[in-house]
Amino acid sequence: MIQKSLRPSHAPPEPRTVGSREARTPMPDSPAPPDRGANASDIVLEVDRLSLYYGASRALDAISLRIPRKRITAFIGPSGCGKSTLLRCCNRMNDLVDGVRTEGDVRFDGVSILGPDVEVNELRKRIGMVFQKSNPFPKSIYDNVAYGPRVHGVTGRSTLDAIVEKSLRGAALWDEVKDRLHESALGMSGGQQQRLCIARAIAVEPEVVLLDEPCSALDPVATAKVEDLMLELMKDFTLVIVTHNMQQASRVSDFTAFLYLGKMVEFGETDELFVNPREKQTEDYITGRFG
Amino acid sequence: MTTAATKRIGRPDGAPPRTPHGRHFIALCGGALGFCLLLVIGQVVLIGSQGLAYFWQADLELFTLDDGARLLGEVTARETYSPPDAAGLVEKPARIQLHVANRDLGASDFVWVDERRIVARTFPADAALLQRVEWGDFHGFVRRLRRGEQVVAEGEAAWAALLARVDAGDALRAQLQALEKGELDDVNHELEKARLAERRVELDAPAAPERERRLAAIAAERTRLDARFRAIAERTAALRAELDAEVVDLVTASGQEKSLPTGAILSAIRPDGMGVFAKSGLYLRRVWEFLADDPRESNTEGGIFPAIFGTVLMVFLMSIAVVPLGVLAALYLREYARQGLMVRIVRIAVNNLAGVPSIVFGVFGLGFFVYGIGGTIDSLFFEEALPRATFGTGGILWAALTLALLTVPVVIVATEEGLAAVPRAVREGSLALGATKFETIWRVVLPAAAPGMLTGLILAIARAAGEVAPLMIVGMVKLAPALPIDRHAPFLHLENKFMHLGFHIFDVGFQSPNVEATKPLVFATAFLLLVLVVAMNLTAITVRNRLRRRYASSGV
Numbered sequence: 001m002i003q004k005s006l007r008p009s010h011a012p013p014e015p016r017t018v019g020s021r022e023a024r025t026p027m028p029d030s031p032a033p034p035d036r037g038a039n040a041s042d043i044v045l046e047v048d049r050l051s052l053y054y055g056a057s058r059a060l061d062a063i064s065l066r067i068p069r070k071r072i073t074a075f076i077g078p079s080g081c082g083k084s085t086l087l088r089c090c091n092r093m094n095d096l097v098d099g100v101r102t103e104g105d106v107r108f109d110g111v112s113i114l115g116p117d118v119e120v121n122e123l124r125k126r127i128g129m130v131f132q133k134s135n136p137f138p139k140s141i142y143d144n145v146a147y148g149p150r151v152h153g154v155t156g157r158s159t160l161d162a163i164v165e166k167s168l169r170g171a172a173l174w175d176e177v178k179d180r181l182h183e184s185a186l187g188m189s190g191g192q193q194q195r196l197c198i199a200r201a202i203a204v205e206p207e208v209v210l211l212d213e214p215c216s217a218l219d220p221v222a223t224a225k226v227e228d229l230m231l232e233l234m235k236d237f238t239l240v241i242v243t244h245n246m247q248q249a250s251r252v253s254d255f256t257a258f259l260y261l262g263k264m265v266e267f268g269e270t271d272e273l274f275v276n277p278r279e280k281q282t283e284d285y286i287t288g289r290f291g
Numbered sequence: 292m293t294t295a296a297t298k299r300i301g302r303p304d305g306a307p308p309r310t311p312h313g314r315h316f317i318a319l320c321g322g323a324l325g326f327c328l329l330l331v332i333g334q335v336v337l338i339g340s341q342g343l344a345y346f347w348q349a350d351l352e353l354f355t356l357d358d359g360a361r362l363l364g365e366v367t368a369r370e371t372y373s374p375p376d377a378a379g380l381v382e383k384p385a386r387i388q389l390h391v392a393n394r395d396l397g398a399s400d401f402v403w404v405d406e407r408r409i410v411a412r413t414f415p416a417d418a419a420l421l422q423r424v425e426w427g428d429f430h431g432f433v434r435r436l437r438r439g440e441q442v443v444a445e446g447e448a449a450w451a452a453l454l455a456r457v458d459a460g461d462a463l464r465a466q467l468q469a470l471e472k473g474e475l476d477d478v479n480h481e482l483e484k485a486r487l488a489e490r491r492v493e494l495d496a497p498a499a500p501e502r503e504r505r506l507a508a509i510a511a512e513r514t515r516l517d518a519r520f521r522a523i524a525e526r527t528a529a530l531r532a533e534l535d536a537e538v539v540d541l542v543t544a545s546g547q548e549k550s551l552p553t554g555a556i557l558s559a560i561r562p563d564g565m566g567v568f569a570k571s572g573l574y575l576r577r578v579w580e581f582l583a584d585d586p587r588e589s590n591t592e593g594g595i596f597p598a599i600f601g602t603v604l605m606v607f608l609m610s611i612a613v614v615p616l617g618v619l620a621a622l623y624l625r626e627y628a629r630q631g632l633m634v635r636i637v638r639i640a641v642n643n644l645a646g647v648p649s650i651v652f653g654v655f656g657l658g659f660f661v662y663g664i665g666g667t668i669d670s671l672f673f674e675e676a677l678p679r680a681t682f683g684t685g686g687i688l689w690a691a692l693t694l695a696l697l698t699v700p701v702v703i704v705a706t707e708e709g710l711a712a713v714p715r716a717v718r719e720g721s722l723a724l725g726a727t728k729f730e731t732i733w734r735v736v737l738p739a740a741a742p743g744m745l746t747g748l749i750l751a752i753a754r755a756a757g758e759v760a761p762l763m764i765v766g767m768v769k770l771a772p773a774l775p776i777d778r779h780a781p782f783l784h785l786e787n788k789f790m791h792l793g794f795h796i797f798d799v800g801f802q803s804p805n806v807e808a809t810k811p812l813v814f815a816t817a818f819l820l821l822v823l824v825v826a827m828n829l830t831a832i833t834v835r836n837r838l839r840r841r842y843a844s845s846g847v
């Protein structure tokens with residue numbers, strides 16, 4: 001069983017205790033009727049009986065969950081369980097795949113985002129994303145970070161400079177790269193590239209950042225840095241992270257959803273879910289009996 | 292190998308041994324590569340050595356033959372041959388080819404002399420080689436320089452005086468050329484405009500008073516221009532008179548006399564008296580003349596600057612046309628079109644387009660660009676110049692567009708490959724930031740695919756620079772009267788005909804009245820074309836590598 005005490009020594013100086021967290025946030029409930037539990041205004045994303053089909057095969061099956069604001073929510077589950085698919089529904093990245101069909105709804109601040117009249121580019125500005133494999137553009141570090149703001153109409157050298165510095169500081173990368181902002185981003189190390197992608201994502205000041213297995217291609221040191229960063233970012237952003245690393249989920253997340261074969265098995269507070277899972281399947285998975 | 296080892300991991304008994312590394316196959320592959328390299332190097336060396344030797348001035352040799360005839364010239368070749376009387380000879384006799392020049396006096400530029408007939412071979416230090424405006428070189432001796440009937444200098448003093456006169460002639464010719472290409476050209480240009488304006492009046496057929504007014508204005512302009520023309524003509528006549536004022540009396544090796552105005556002499560040297568250093572200077576000067584001068588005497592003498600210029604400008608225009616066309620087409624095919632049967636058919640068609648014989652493109656260019664579009668432009672905008680065609684005849688623009696069509700498949704294919712190499716993850720990264728598909732393509736995909744596009748351009752340039760067949764029917768000419776760029780607005784005249792190195796090689800080598808003399812010129816021009824194509828390619832490759840460094844990929 002994984003305990004919070006396993007959190008590595010690089011954790012932020014302010015230890016977060018279960019009590020203090022509960023004091024700050026109302027707890028959303030597990031897959032339950034929408035009116036139960038949390039205060040609706042603190043729910044950023046609400047997934048409501050969402051099913052998703054790739055052609056004829058069903059990848060997600062009537063999933064409902066509510067993601068609280070300025071918290072870290074983790075999706076865990078074995079490969080192919082649909083956790084990445086679920087994540088990519090939140091900013092409509094699944095639109096890029098041919099033959100995708102959805103049922104149910106995803107609401108962002110109470111507004112449905114799956115309809116055809118949704119301005120997808122605006123949505124993606126507000127819900128940013130970091131991918132499994134770092135994917136910096138073949139441009140300079142500066143241009144990578146400034147890309148999003150430029151696309152959204154920010155011009156002016158000084159404004160961009162400020163955004164770039166703020167974002168790189170936010171991604172704990174500034175001190176490492178401030179002297180080579182105009183060198184190619186592809187010359188950075190893997191961990192740096194991933195943090196650059198995070199800086200790029202937060203440069204457009206989204207409300208939610210979706211992270212799709214952000215550390216799966218990184219070594220332990222780089223992983224630790226990114227995890228620290230996530231805890232830091234939680235102050236300003238809502239983070240949703242997909243991971244197949246259960247220690248990671250238990251280290252960084254406040255809430256965890258366990259998905260299996262396209263169904264959501266259990267959703268709850270991370271401590272609760274790892275220490276005292278309600279479902280047999282969850283327990284089997286987190287104790288390593290399968291997956 | 293021991294028996295035990297063979298037993299353990301060897302082949303079954305009696306089976307022939309395998310060659311694990313395919314040694315013979317490696318040798319075959321290496322041999323094939325070596326042969327290719329040999330061919331390429333051999334080609335460059337042959338063309339380069341023959342071409343570069345053209346500019347070197349050999350000594351003039353004076354042959355005295357057994358019948359007392361004397362020949363003065365440069366030895367250009369020596370070979371053994373079988374003369375009619377050779378039947379009983381043990382050893383085949385040799386003959387020497389001599390470039391005797393003096394085309395206006397003798398029968399031919401080059402003569403073959405049987406070595407057995409030569410009594411004496413000397414290198415007279417006072418043998419002179421004069422490059423003339425007409426009739427090629429003159430080989431002989433300078434007797435005297437005179438103005439009218441009055442002798443200015445004689446004997447050795449005549450040579451020094453002649454050199455001074457040739458230098459003065461250079462300056463006079465430069466003045467004359469400046470006048471002709473400058474002011475005279477301007478006046479002609481204005482006169483042509485006046486003629487077209489008059490024609491316009493006829494076409495417009497305005498009311499009588501308006502017509503009178505316009506015609507009067509044109510007539511006044513004409514009078515003014517005629518006066519200017521006469522003034523210039525007087526000045527050129529004076530310059531010409533000065534050029535022809537002094538006459539040099541020459542005598543050939545065989546004793547024939549010849550008088551020549553000094554103005555007709557471009558340069559005078561005595562090669563036998565020159566050291567290696569002086570000859571090297573001459574060599575460089577000749578290379579420069581070759582590169583910078585206009586051709587003379589139906590391309591057999593002078594330089595090839597118009598051909599270089601035409602080739603480069605045409606390739607440049609072609610690049611400007613082919614890159615946007617090819618890149619946009621590839622973008623649609625790869626990024627926007629639904630990948631299905633239709634796109635596959637289009638792709639096959641594009642690839643096949645690359646295999647269409649170039650002359651077919653030439654025919655298409657003539658029918659579509661020249662007669663179709665050009666003819667329409669003429670009837671709409673250049674009506675007053677008809678029946679003389681402006682755009683409705685071959686020109687550098689149509690040639691460039693025809694070649695752009697010829698090379699566009701190459702650019703499409705290379706660009707598509709470049710686009711396909713941009714990883715999906717990078718596109719998703721851009722889309723996830725809220726960029727639209729167009730912004731993603733414009734700001735991320737296209738820059739990353741730029742090296743691919745440049746590869747396409749490099750291939751297109753390499754193909755276009757060497758293409759001759761289609762150009763012959765869409766605007767390339769043996770001798771273009773004017774460069775496509777001149778001093779009259781709009782400066783770049785896309786309708787002008789142009790010269791091209793590829794065709795120049797063919798023309799000089801195989802259409803020339805004096806094939807023997809121009810043979811080395813073929814090599815020199817071919818070498819230059821080679822250098823030009825390599826230079827253009829290297830430029831494009833440098834740009835591409837710079838881009839690659841900028842967008843250096845690290846396995847993203």
